[in-house]
Amino acid sequence: MKALLSHRKSLVALFIVVLAILLVSCAPNASEPIISSQLGTVLAAREAGQEVSAMPTATPVLLTALSAEQIYAGLPADLRAAIDTADPARAQQIALANGCLGCHSLDPNQTMTGPTWYHLGDTAAMRVPNESPAEYLHQSIVAPGAYVVPNFPNGVMPQDFGSRLSTQELADLIAFLLEQHQ
Numbered sequence: 001m002k003a004l005l006s007h008r009k010s011l012v013a014l015f016i017v018v019l020a021i022l023l024v025s026c027a028p029n030a031s032e033p034i035i036s037s038q039l040g041t042v043l044a045a046r047e048a049g050q051e052v053s054a055m056p057t058a059t060p061v062l063l064t065a066l067s068a069e070q071i072y073a074g075l076p077a078d079l080r081a082a083i084d085t086a087d088p089a090r091a092q093q094i095a096l097a098n099g100c101l102g103c104h105s106l107d108p109n110q111t112m113t114g115p116t117w118y119h120l121g122d123t124a125a126m127r128v129p130n131e132s133p134a135e136y137l138h139q140s141i142v143a144p145g146a147y148v149v150p151n152f153p154n155g156v157m158p159q160d161f162g163s164r165l166s167t168q169e170l171a172d173l174i175a176f177l178l179e180q181h182q
C-alpha cells in the first residue's frame with residue numbers, strides 16, 4: 001500500500017513537471033513584435049538590419065476630447081473673435097457660393113475632387129502635429145498647398161480664398177467645418 005502511494009505521488013510530480021515545461025515553452029516571447037498594423041514596418045526594418053524598438057501608434061484624437069483653447073490655438077486674434085459670432089447656416093451659403101461644394105461633400109461615400117467633409121472636425125484634429133484643428137482648417141482654406149491631403153492633387157483647390165473671403169466668412173466656414181465631428 002505504501003509503495004503504491006509513493007508511486008502515485010511520483011506520477012503526480014512528473015505530471016506537474018511536464019505541465020510546467022509545456023507552460024514555459026508556450027509563453028510568448030516579449031521581444032517578438034506583436035501583430036499590429038505596424039507589423040509590416042517592424043519586420044521590414046528588422047530585415048534591413050535596423051534596431052526596432054516599440055513603435056508608437058498614432059492614437060486617434062476626437063475633437064470632443066479637446067478644450068476650446070486647444071481647438072482654437074494659433075488662430076489670428078481677429079479670426080478667433082469672429083468665430084464667436086460665426087453662423088454655421090451662413091457657412092453653407094458661403095460654401096455654395098464659392099464652389100466649395102463642387103469639390104467637397106459631407107457624404108463620406110461620395111467621391112469628389114476634394115476630400116469629404118464628413119467628420120472633418122476630427123480629421124482636422126489629427127492632420128498636422130502641433131497644429132490646432134481650427135488653425136489647420138484656416139490654413140487648408142487660405143493656403144491649400146501647405147499640407148496636401150494624401151491621395152489628393154495639389155494645386156487644384158483655388159489658392160486665393162484668403163483674399164476672396166472676409167474674416168467673418170472664414171470664421172463661419174471654420175466654425176461649420178469644426179461642427180462636422182463624431
Ligand code: HEC
Pocket residue numbers: 095098099100101102103104113114115116120123124127137140141144145147148149152153154155156157158161173177
Ligand atoms: C476645384 C476643387 C476645390 C474647390 C473649389 C475647393 N476645394 Fe478644398 N480641397 C480640394 C482638394 C483637391 C483638396 C485636397 C488637396 C489639398 O490638401 O490641397 C482640398 C482640401 C481641402 C481641405 C482639407 C481637408 C482635409 O481632409 O484635410 C479643406 C478644409 C478644404 N479643402 C476646404 C475648402 C473650402 C472651405 C472651399 C471653399 C471656400 C474649398 N475647399 C474649395 C479641392 C477643392
